[in-house]
Amino acid sequence: MIDAATEAFFVLIDPSRLFYLLIGVSIGFTVGFLPGIGGTAGMALLLPLLFGMDPYAAMALMIGIVAVNNTADTFTSVLFGIPGSASSQATIMDGHPLAQRGEAARALSASFIASMIGGLVGAVVLLLSIPIARPLVLSFRTPDLFMLTLFGLSMISLMAGKRPLRGILVGILGLLLGTIGGAAGTPEYRYTFNWLYLYGGVPIPVAVAAFFAIPEIITFLAGGGTVSRTGRVEKGSLQGAKDALKHWLLIVRSSALGAFMGIIPGLGGATVEWVTYYLAKATAKDKSQFGKGDIRGVVAPESCNNAKDGGSLIPTLLFTVPTSGSMAVFLGGLTILGVEAGPRMVTTQLPITIAIVWSLALANIFGTAMCFIMARPISKLTTVDANKFAPFLIVLICAGAYQSTQHWGDLALLFGIGLFSWFLRILNWPRIPFIIGFVLSEGAERYLFISMSRYGYDWLARPTVLVIGALTLAVILTAIVLNRRGATFQEPGPGHRQVEDGSGVP
Amino acid sequence: MLKQRLSIGLSLFLLLLMLAAALNAQEFGALARYFPLSIAIAGAILALVELVLVRNSELTEGNDDKHLENQLRGGLSHLAALAAYLVAITTLGFFSATVGYLFLAVWKGAGLRLLHSFVLAVAACAFLYWSGTYIGLAFPAGFIDNLALSALSF
Numbered sequence: 001m002i003d004a005a006t007e008a009f010f011v012l013i014d015p016s017r018l019f020y021l022l023i024g025v026s027i028g029f030t031v032g033f034l035p036g037i038g039g040t041a042g043m044a045l046l047l048p049l050l051f052g053m054d055p056y057a058a059m060a061l062m063i064g065i066v067a068v069n070n071t072a073d074t075f076t077s078v079l080f081g082i083p084g085s086a087s088s089q090a091t092i093m094d095g096h097p098l099a100q101r102g103e104a105a106r107a108l109s110a111s112f113i114a115s116m117i118g119g120l121v122g123a124v125v126l127l128l129s130i131p132i133a134r135p136l137v138l139s140f141r142t143p144d145l146f147m148l149t150l151f152g153l154s155m156i157s158l159m160a161g162k163r164p165l166r167g168i169l170v171g172i173l174g175l176l177l178g179t180i181g182g183a184a185g186t187p188e189y190r191y192t193f194n195w196l197y198l199y200g201g202v203p204i205p206v207a208v209a210a211f212f213a214i215p216e217i218i219t220f221l222a223g224g225g226t227v228s229r230t231g232r233v234e235k236g237s238l239q240g241a242k243d244a245l246k247h248w249l250l251i252v253r254s255s256a257l258g259a260f261m262g263i264i265p266g267l268g269g270a271t272v273e274w275v276t277y278y279l280a281k282a283t284a285k286d287k288s289q290f291g292k293g294d295i296r297g298v299v300a301p302e303s304c305n306n307a308k309d310g311g312s313l314i315p316t317l318l319f320t321v322p323t324s325g326s327m328a329v330f331l332g333g334l335t336i337l338g339v340e341a342g343p344r345m346v347t348t349q350l351p352i353t354i355a356i357v358w359s360l361a362l363a364n365i366f367g368t369a370m371c372f373i374m375a376r377p378i379s380k381l382t383t384v385d386a387n388k389f390a391p392f393l394i395v396l397i398c399a400g401a402y403q404s405t406q407h408w409g410d411l412a413l414l415f416g417i418g419l420f421s422w423f424l425r426i427l428n429w430p431r432i433p434f435i436i437g438f439v440l441s442e443g444a445e446r447y448l449f450i451s452m453s454r455y456g457y458d459w460l461a462r463p464t465v466l467v468i469g470a471l472t473l474a475v476i477l478t479a480i481v482l483n484r485r486g487a488t489f490q491e492p493g494p495g496h497r498q499v500e501d502g503s504g505v506p
Numbered sequence: 507m508l509k510q511r512l513s514i515g516l517s518l519f520l521l522l523l524m525l526a527a528a529l530n531a532q533e534f535g536a537l538a539r540y541f542p543l544s545i546a547i548a549g550a551i552l553a554l555v556e557l558v559l560v561r562n563s564e565l566t567e568g569n570d571d572k573h574l575e576n577q578l579r580g581g582l583s584h585l586a587a588l589a590a591y592l593v594a595i596t597t598l599g600f601f602s603a604t605v606g607y608l609f610l611a612v613w614k615g616a617g618l619r620l621l622h623s624f625v626l627a628v629a630a631c632a633f634l635y636w637s638g639t640y641i642g643l644a645f646p647a648g649f650i651d652n653l654a655l656s657a658l659s660f
Binding site for chain 2: 049165166168169172173175176179183184185186188190191214218219221222223224385387388391392394395398399402403406408411412414415418419422423424426427429444445448449
């Protein structure tokens with residue numbers, strides 16, 4: 001383990017790979033900062049570039065986005081009261097009041113330091129879980145892997161929002177789209193309609209870009225105007241850093257909670273943030289300033305939402321169970337690189353796993369530094385007309401989608417699926433279930449086919465199968481209970497404010 | 507009302523899609539058939555239930571039809587522009603189409619001056635070409651791009 005960690009570290013600090021880490025951090029910073037775009041869309045932009053890349057560099061690129069997204073989304077939350085992503089809603093409660101009374105720099109710098117510490121805690125949690133998870137995953141057989149895939153698919157019920165039927169329907173659509181092309185276990189092609197392009201299936205980058213990036217950008221363009229009217233960053237950065245270090249115990253506690261809750265699929269960044277915020281308030285001796293500009297109301301949620309990334313990578317990497325939309329896209333990225341998530345991540349691919357841990361740690365440090373540097377110029381960007389920068393994003397998406405197969409079919413699918421997804425968006429249908437179904441479709445069918453071929457129906461009686469099946473049922477029942485209580489999942493859009501007890505897409 | 511009608515339309519579309527997928531799956535071999543057929547049948551049933559629910563219920567999410575109309579109008583026009591851009595990519599070539607798209611987007615959409623818009627569009631394409639070539643990206647070539655690249659190579 002130590003040898004693998006050392007090897008992975010020296011592999012990662014190769015200048016060419018560090019370069020990609022910095023690019024990922026830059027992209028993560030940009031999409032985290034722009035409200036409504038989000039880490040999922042940012043990853044979607046990135047996927048086409050992964051073809052043929054060195055796996056370590058590609059991991060660094062993807063982790064750079066994931067790690068920094070939750071740091072950069074603080075800008076608009078603090079400066080304008082608009083959550084940069086669903087994971088920065090709670091930060092508005094005290095961050096924006098601080099900005100309103102001229103202490104924006106203090107709030108921002110405290111949140112950056114808290115985010116960095118949170119991210120490092122998350123990386124440590126991920127590293128420590130590897131030796132514990134190793135014997136566990138090695139005991140898994142194909143039926144168990146199928147049940148884990150089913151467990152992952154059950155997340156659809158948690159992410160389905162107020163109308164679970166719609167979420168499940170969209171998830172089924174994703175499953176169906178994943179069956180296009182070659183069948184698992186048999187030499188046959190499905191739903192190709194004699195179009196050679198579809199023999200390889202729908203490319204993941206095209207589906208993800210079409211489903212997430214296109215609707216967000218079109219909505220931005222249609223809405224017009226600027227992201228926000230005002231934004232200024234005054235002095236006070238040093239005070240903010242001191243505040244963060246003063247409340248180090250709160251930060252560590254919130255980070256640990258965030259890392260633990262990140263392991264649980266379907267909770268979402270917003271839920272994790274709100275839980276930590278309310279816990280920080282409940283355990284504070286003096287609660288009078290919470291909601292009016294208490295710095296603890298900034299550092300607690302910000303540290304937990306970065307730590308959550310480390311926790312959420314555990315089930316994603318080790319059990320192929322994506323805990324969120326961005327993790328589902330991340331899983332898609334692994335597929336493109338030929339890296340198989342699951343037991344191999346703690347055996348033959350252990351160096352890659354540990355490289356991810358190192359990438360997470362370094363990305364948080366670099367991202368924090370970048371946030372400090374970019375604080376002033378970034379605040380001006382939010383006053384730029386959406387029509388001035390959104391077309392450039394469209395161009396990047398189209399160029400990126402074309403890299404999938406370098407066929408005009410990539411562009412055709414991009415538009416067709418993007419149009420459909422945009423309709424889903426404006427009608428408030430959930431979209432995250434689609435990507436979960438799409439990414440897990442092939443694995444589900446393959447594991448089921450092998451399980452039936454190898455074990456017949458006997459695999460249904462395996463203890464691990466029964467345990468995971470019970471957990472799957474528990475997830476679905478939890479979703480039903482949450483839905484009845486009104487504490488449901490809702491995907492926010494640009495400028496969306498959500499202060500009810502709901503979670504959102506990270 | 508508009509939102510409800512659109513939701514009904516969407517549910518109907520999904521129902522028809524699932525039914526078509528299930529019918530198409532009948533032509534597959536036995537092993538290739540069971541997975542998509544099961545999914546499609548389940549999807550069709552759920553789509554039918556959703557269709558009935560939407561048709562019979564009043565929407566409680568807010569009847570902001572005006573807002574939806576604005577979203578539709580604005581969104582569809584931008585989607586039409588995107589469609590035109592994609593067609594232009596496949597016929598004229600990526601860079602020619604991109605210069606035209608960016609130019610029109612920032613000139614008409616953002617209100618920048620004519621010359622500034624053109625320079626910005628060309629600069630963005632030049633940067634994209636240079637960086638894309640450096641990292642090995644492929645761009646669709648059309649007849650105008652081919653002519654331009656041939657002229658530049660002399």
